[in-house]
Amino acid sequence: MQSIARKGIHYLQRLNAANVPADLIEKGQKRVIDASLTLIRERAKLKGELVRALGGAKASTSLLGVPLGHNSSFLQGPAFAPPRIREAIWCGSTNATTEEGKELNDPRVLTDVGDVPVQEIRDCGVDDDRLMNIIGESVKLVMEEEPLRPLILGGDHSISFPVVRAVSEKLGGPLDILHLDAHPDIYHAFEGNKYSHASSFARIMEGGYARRLLQFLLAEPKTDRDGVATSQVGIRSITKEGREQGKKFGVEQYEMRTFSRDRDFLENLKLGEGVKGVYISLDVDSLDPAFAPGVSHIEPGGLSFRDILNILHNLQGNIVGADVVEFNPQRDTVDGMTAMVAAKLVRELTAKISK
Numbered sequence: 001m002q003s004i005a006r007k008g009i010h011y012l013q014r015l016n017a018a019n020v021p022a023d024l025i026e027k028g029q030k031r032v033i034d035a036s037l038t039l040i041r042e043r044a045k046l047k048g049e050l051v052r053a054l055g056g057a058k059a060s061t062s063l064l065g066v067p068l069g070h071n072s073s074f075l076q077g078p079a080f081a082p083p084r085i086r087e088a089i090w091c092g093s094t095n096a097t098t099e100e101g102k103e104l105n106d107p108r109v110l111t112d113v114g115d116v117p118v119q120e121i122r123d124c125g126v127d128d129d130r131l132m133n134i135i136g137e138s139v140k141l142v143m144e145e146e147p148l149r150p151l152i153l154g155g156d157h158s159i160s161f162p163v164v165r166a167v168s169e170k171l172g173g174p175l176d177i178l179h180l181d182a183h184p185d186i187y188h189a190f191e192g193n194k195y196s197h198a199s200s201f202a203r204i205m206e207g208g209y210a211r212r213l214l215q216f217l218l219a220e221p222k223t224d225r226d227g228v229a230t231s232q233v234g235i236r237s238i239t240k241e242g243r244e245q246g247k248k249f250g251v252e253q254y255e256m257r258t259f260s261r262d263r264d265f266l267e268n269l270k271l272g273e274g275v276k277g278v279y280i281s282l283d284v285d286s287l288d289p290a291f292a293p294g295v296s297h298i299e300p301g302g303l304s305f306r307d308i309l310n311i312l313h314n315l316q317g318n319i320v321g322a323d324v325v326e327f328n329p330q331r332d333t334v335d336g337m338t339a340m341v342a343a344k345l346v347r348e349l350t351a352k353i354s355k
């Protein structure tokens with residue numbers, strides 16, 4: 001299934017060889033991209049107008065879905081996550097109030113501009129260089145509408161690169177990034193893919209979009225992905241690369257095995273002073289699989305849901321954007337437990353961003 005999704009989508013490139021004029025395809029692609037961005041632009045504009053008309057909001061969270069799963073090294077299910085997360089946000093089994101008392105059904109607290117139509121754009125033969133730019137452009141369209149701030153529903157973790165790049169470019173400087181994950185996602189490239197979900201933070205650091213990157217890794221750097229772990233030597237060398245990359249970029253890495261020692265520090269963070277703000281990237285697999293089984297890379301020994309909330313609730317800083325990534329509905333329990341977990345992360349992040 002994965003190879004079909006990866007290779008089948010490029011049939012338009014093969015048409016090129018069959019004497020279909022290149023400019024016919026390029027013009028068609030441009031129309032589809034323009035139409036995609038137009039819908040996001042107009043929805044963001046309407047939501048921005050609404051929030052400003054209601055008045056009183058200094059920062060207001062707006063959801064943007066990025067249903068992209070093909071840069072995952074293992075399973076592509078995160079492409080199906082955004083609608084499942086939305087459904088769970090508004091699930092009748094709970095109410096619309098966050099733990100600290102924000103009302104999510106107030107548009108000054110939360111609006112939604114819909115999804116970047118990733119699959120539709122790829123179906124037209126658009127490659128990843130351009131797709132990443134389209135994702136970034138979509139983020140900027142949200143930020144264009146003061147006081148909207150983007151909260152991204154992933155998608156695999158590859159989307160954090162174009163999102164952070166866009167937020168940093170739009171604000172005109174680097175950010176402090178809080179990254180909760182079982183994995184460092186900082187390989188130079190994974191299986192030859194520079195846009196891999198295991199490489200997003202290498203791209204972010206190379207681009208100079210972060211002053212500080214604080215990674216709370218809930219396990220050792222993961223190495224047994226998608227056939228790579230056929231050799232013990234390979235495992236060690238990849239692990240070594242993950243560590244060396246972290247050192248090279250000056251990443252502040254905290255590991256789960258020392259969490260009890262680091263807890264006090266992590267629950268009293270103050271970030272973003274002297275830069276353009278704080279970005280939070282939240283991989284659902286940072287949670288122990290007992291709390292969130294619906295992820296592609298199950299890694300026992302993670303944080304509890306309350307551990308994460310304590311870190312988020314106590315964080316001080318101006319949060320200018322965030323993402324919740326790597327929820328895989330195809331691995332969830334039948335009653336959608338991980339969808340509810342991802343949704344609550346989105347709800348509590350919303351409360352943290354909106355003010």
Ligand SMILES: [Mn+2]
Pocket residue numbers: 181182183283285286297326
């Ligand atoms: Mn991860």
